[in-house]
Amino acid sequence: METTVTVRELGKSYGRTVVLDAIDLSVGKGVTGLLGRNGAGKTTLLRILATTLAPDRGHVRTLGLDPADREQRTRLRRRLGYLPQSAGFYPHFTVFELVEYVAILKELTDRRGRHREVRRVLEEVELTDRATTKVRKLSGGMRQRLALAQALLGDPDLLILDEPTVGLDPEQRMRFRAIISRLGESRAVLLSTHQTEDVAALCERVVVMKSGEIIFDGTPIELAESVRGQVWHSQQVPAVSRLFWRTADGRYRTLGERPEDGVPAEPGVEDGYLLILDEPVEAQA
Numbered sequence: 001m002e003t004t005v006t007v008r009e010l011g012k013s014y015g016r017t018v019v020l021d022a023i024d025l026s027v028g029k030g031v032t033g034l035l036g037r038n039g040a041g042k043t044t045l046l047r048i049l050a051t052t053l054a055p056d057r058g059h060v061r062t063l064g065l066d067p068a069d070r071e072q073r074t075r076l077r078r079r080l081g082y083l084p085q086s087a088g089f090y091p092h093f094t095v096f097e098l099v100e101y102v103a104i105l106k107e108l109t110d111r112r113g114r115h116r117e118v119r120r121v122l123e124e125v126e127l128t129d130r131a132t133t134k135v136r137k138l139s140g141g142m143r144q145r146l147a148l149a150q151a152l153l154g155d156p157d158l159l160i161l162d163e164p165t166v167g168l169d170p171e172q173r174m175r176f177r178a179i180i181s182r183l184g185e186s187r188a189v190l191l192s193t194h195q196t197e198d199v200a201a202l203c204e205r206v207v208v209m210k211s212g213e214i215i216f217d218g219t220p221i222e223l224a225e226s227v228r229g230q231v232w233h234s235q236q237v238p239a240v241s242r243l244f245w246r247t248a249d250g251r252y253r254t255l256g257e258r259p260e261d262g263v264p265a266e267p268g269v270e271d272g273y274l275l276i277l278d279e280p281v282e283a284q285a
Contacts, residue, residue, distance in 0.1 A: 003028050004063060004158055004188035005049060011057035012044055019044045021212040023058070031184035033199035033220075034192040035273055036209035042192040043085055043162055045209070049190065050082040050160045063157055078107065081151035085162040085192075087143075091136035095127055095146060098135055102150040121149040125179060141172030148179065159183060161191040165198055177202055196270040206269070208276055216276055223272035231255055231271045232262030243274055 003026050010023040020041045034042050047053035048060065051067045063079050065072040090098060099118045108114040122128050125145040130138065138146065144164060151159060164180065165173045173195075181202055183189055193199065199206050200220050208216035208223070216223060233251045238244050238259035244252050254262060255275050 005190070006061040007045075007049075007058065008060075009058040010045070010048065010055050010060065012041075012048065012053070012055050019212050020048075020055070023212075023214060025207065025214065025217075027188055027190055029184075029186075029188050030204045031180060031189045031191065031202050033203035033206045034190065034209065035194070035196065035199060035206060036192075037277065040209040041212040042209055046082075046160050046162050046190065046192055047084075049158075050080065050084075051077055052082070052084075078154060079156055080158040080160065081153065081156035083147050083151040083159075083161045083164055085166075087147035087150075089135045089143065089146070091134065093135050094132050095122065095135060095138070096131040098146065099149050099153070103153050106153050108153070117153060121152040124152055125149045126175070140167050141169065141175075144168060144172070144176065145179075148176075152183075157187050159187060159189045161189065163193060164191055165193065165195055173198070196268075196273050200269040208273060210277060216272075220269045223276075224267045224269050225272075227255070227267045227272045227275045229264070230257075230275060231265045231267045232258055233265045234259040234262045236261055238262070243278070 005025070005027040007023055007025040010020055011018070012020040023045065036042050044053065048055050049062065051073050060067055062076055065076040067073045067076055093101065096118060099121060100114060103114045103118055108117055119128070122131055125148050127142065127145055127149060130142060135143070135146065148164065151161070161180070165176050168176060177198065180189060180191065203220060206216070206218065206220050206223055207214055232254045234254060235251060236259065238252055238254040240259055241254050241256040243255035247253050253265060255271055
């Protein structure tokens with residue numbers, strides 16, 4: 001697999017707080033999911049890869065370029081797309097005007113070619129019929145697709161997405177997954193998410209971060225299989241683990257030690273993620 005991003009010994013601190021601690025990571029073509037609690041360092045890592053934040057230590061090589069060098073950083077920015085966690089919008093712009101404005105910032109100077117590119121990305125995210133709609137009138141899902149459209153300008157070789165499906169309803173999330181899956185066939189896509197179901201549905205690879213470190217790097221299947229024999233179904237409230245919840249069929253799903261009446265259950269991505277983090281789950285009546 002051709003490597004798009006290589007990170008070695010990457011570090012970032014704010015005062016005495018270490019946000020990234022000697023991160024090593026390589027990313028190639030396809031969709032890579034980044035999981036972790038709030039504060040794990042995911043957004044900081046993505047901002048560094050998107051060249052909006054400089055690391056304190058370590059080295060990054062992206063698309064064969066060194067973002068620490070000013071000239072190479074400029075060339076790199078022409079080849080990557082970035083959807084930040086909180087995308088800013090001008091509410092009185094139309095959809096077409098906003099994307100065109102970003103296209104101008106991305107140095108698409110030929111008016112005819114720029115308009116052709118704006119129409120292309122709007123079609124890519126299924127917003128062609130909203131081109132003349134004011135941004136303020138868009139739904140939350142449409143705004144997320146608009147944010148993705150601006151990230152797709154110039155047909156980037158690397159797409160960096162920070163929480164792209166946050167706030168979307170199930171139908172909007174399914175539509176977004178289809179778009180991202182299609183994009184990952186021809187380029188590297190790195191996305192941060194809290195949605196383990198997005199990782200299971202979209203990603204060929206998953207990276208789990210905790211306290212500024214990478215604690216797992218593999219496929220979603222490998223993450224699930226890593227906890228086989230530690231996932232149980234039981235009829236009674238388990239007394240052996242904090243990691244349990246009541247399922248729709250009335251049984252309890254427990255992670256970790258076997259409950260007294262526990263029977264083995266098929267592990268999933270969420271199970272592997274929760275056990276790796278040892279994230280407490282409160283029982284639901």
